[in-house]
Amino acid sequence: GAVVSQHPSRVICKSGTSVKIECRSLDFQATTMFWYRQFPKKSLMLMATSNEGSKATYEQGVEKDKFLINHASLTLSTLTVTSAHPEDSSFYICSARTTSGVYEQYFGPGTRLTVT
Amino acid sequence: AQTVTQSQPEMSVQEAETVTLSCTYDTSENNYYLFWYKQPPSRQMILVIRQEAYKQQNATENRFSVNFQKAAKSFSLKISDSQLGDTAMYFCAFMNNDMRFGAGTRLTVKP
Numbered sequence: 001g002a003v004v005s006q007h008p009s010r011v012i013c014k015s016g017t018s019v020k021i022e023c024r025s026l027d028f029q030a031t032t033m034f035w036y037r038q039f040p041k042k043s044l045m046l047m048a049t050s051n052e053g054s055k056a057t058y059e060q061g062v063e064k065d066k067f068l069i070n071h072a073s074l075t076l077s078t079l080t081v082t083s084a085h086p087e088d089s090s091f092y093i094c095s096a097r098t099t100s101g102v103y104e105q106y107f108g109p110g111t112r113l114t115v116t
Numbered sequence: 117a118q119t120v121t122q123s124q125p126e127m128s129v130q131e132a133e134t135v136t137l138s139c140t141y142d143t144s145e146n147n148y149y150l151f152w153y154k155q156p157p158s159r160q161m162i163l164v165i166r167q168e169a170y171k172q173q174n175a176t177e178n179r180f181s182v183n184f185q186k187a188a189k190s191f192s193l194k195i196s197d198s199q200l201g202d203t204a205m206y207f208c209a210f211m212n213n214d215m216r217f218g219a220g221t222r223l224t225v226k227p
Contacts, residue, residue, distance in 0.1 A: 034214060038159075043207060091159060095215070104149075105215050106210045107161035 002028045004096050006108035013115055021079045021111045024093030029074035030096035034105065035067075045105045050077050053060055084115040118143045118210050122218035129198045130137045130226050136183075136192045137221050139208030150184065151209040152193045154202075155220075164206070167191065 013019045023033060032051050032091040036044040048057040050063075050071035058064045066088075066109075068080040079086050091112050095105040119142045129135035141150070146148045152164040167175045167184050172181050179196045195202055208218040 041124060043219045044161075046216060049214050093159075093161065094160075104163070104166065105211070107153075108166050109158070 001094075001105040002098060004106045004108040006093065006094055006111050008111060009109060009110045011114070013031050013113070015085055015115055016083055017082055018082045019084060019113060021081075021092055021094075021113070023077045023079070023096070023108050024048075025075045025098075025106070027097040028096075028106075030077075030098060031074065032097040033071055033077040034095045034097075035069060035077075035079050036095070037095045038093060038110070040091075044093060047079075081113065084113070086115045089113055089115045118145070118148075118157075118212065120208055120210050120216055120218035122208050122221050124221045125219070126222045126224070128224040128226055129195075131198055131200060134194060134196045134200055135198055135223065137195075137206055137208075137223065139163050139189065139191045139193070139218055141189050141208075141210045143189070143210065143212070145212050147212070149211040150191045151211065151215070152180070152182070152191075153207045153209060153217075155205040155207060158202075161207075165193065195223075200227060202223050 005024045008023045035047045038044050047062045048056045048058045050069045052071050052074050056069035071077040093110045095107045097105050121140045148169045150167045154162045154164050165175050165177045165180050181194045183192045205220045210216050211220045
């Protein structure tokens with residue numbers, strides 16, 4: 001089956017620094033990738049949709065300057081949390097949609113970000 | 117915008133019995149997909165079952181089946197012969213251009 005990886009799985013950073021999270025589709029090409037944020041015991045909230053080679057589309061209320069998304073290739077999307085603050089601490093999940101026409105999204109294992 | 121509602125924050129069921137999780141959604145679209153995902157403590161999202169809106173036949177996957185009522189915009193999940201490993205969060209999801217999730221139902225299977 002289709003596999004999506006995320007790196008790192010856990011990261012701790014200091015307030016004011018930036019951290020980058022990578023999302024890779026390992027065995028398929030993904031024209032579209034999605035980034036979600038999940039608070040403890042809550043649902044997944046869509047942050048943004050990224051298409052390969054174009055700018056990401058952000059959901060209302062998500063700061064595009066804080067959460068920088070790059071989708072430079074058909075197998076890699078990155079989320080950079082800039083000038084992180086403790087309130088950015090969360091679980092971030094990416095997912096990828098294949099180009100094969102099958103309407104399904106495959107999810108990465110998630111990244112737990114803690115900002116101290 | 118599409119919304120997905122799961123009205124049962126928590127459910128429990130005895131091992132080997134059957135449980136039904138509810139989900140309703142709101143959309144003006146005619147073509148879309150519906151999913152149930154399982155999220156165990158590892159937090160990896162695991163696809164349980166999917167349903168294409170244009171198909172009238174309810175999807176089934178072994179012990180998991182859905183009751184898809186398009187006119188009522190309802191998409192419930194039935195788990196038969198519940199197993200201890202079914203204990204997890206279950207999310208109903210709607211997909212058209214992107215995927216949106218309900219609030220989730222925490223299911224506990226009791227021995």
